[in-house]
Amino acid sequence: MPTGVHIRNVRAQLFDAAERVLLRAGPSALTSRAVTTEAGCAKGVLHRHFADFDEFLADFVLDRAGRLAPQAAALRESAGTRTVPDNVTDALTALFGSTAVAIIPLITFRDELRAQLRRTWPAGVPVLTEGTEMLASYLAAERELGRVAADADVDTLAPTLIGAAHLLYADRRDAPPETTAVRKVVTTVLAGVTTQSPPEPT
Template identity: 80%
Template structure:
């Protein structure tokens, strides 16, 4: 890109480029040079906007977590509609069909990134922790509506669903699991608490 040409929404352009690399090539291929090349800009652009590459990656992770807010709201709004298993299977497929699995691998891969994230996110893996909160909120709403048992342990069910979902989707190079496999996993996990099942 020629010097002096303004780049619109440079942060988003860099984040999108990083996401494409992460999904296509995995965390080991994610370098500042790869990101700026993918974004079609000079390497210095990244360093003008972020203190260093790990600061960029931390902001990328936090930005992608913020994007989960709309998914969490949609899932909460689905409480009382459709089936509990169907709503959860759809939510897990949307979550893990996105960049979430790759971000978990990135956080695991980079020690300095984990250290930076710990400054604002003291426990857990940020994407998975936020996803667990999303699922727990939905399950609580369904419990309040009487569609799952009043004594359902939401605080155990939510991370169980996230962990099992992550394992189903974790093979970045493989074919994503079929919808039936995701629904079977969800039904197995929540089968004992769904009312009328």
């Protein structure tokens, strides 16, 4: 695409292109040229919107982390329905079936990206931090409903679930883990904490 041609929603197009490159070829293949080629635009387009490539990547990571907000709201609204392990299993499967798994090695791979993120994200790894907050909020809602034990430490359970699920998904070259494997982790972590039986069929 010629440099002078206007692109609508250029940030969104570049972010989507970066995601495709990242998922297809990994963090080492994610360069400004790879992104603009994937997006079908001139390389200068990216640099007109971002100071440098690490600023672009930081905004890309934060954009993907921000996309968890609707999922978090839906999960919290599901409190009181189905079973707690089923809801948590579905949430973790959706989280780690997204770009989250690929973003983690990207942040690890690039020192400058981590430094850029620290300016606006003081601790933790974006996406994983959001996922942890999502689960903690949901478990707190279930605790209020009495389906999670009143003394359950949801702020410890949530990162435990995220960490255990991440180990299942990380560095896999074949298919993602079966849902049954994720659910086994969830039920193990939540053993003795959930207080409700599965709902009766209607």
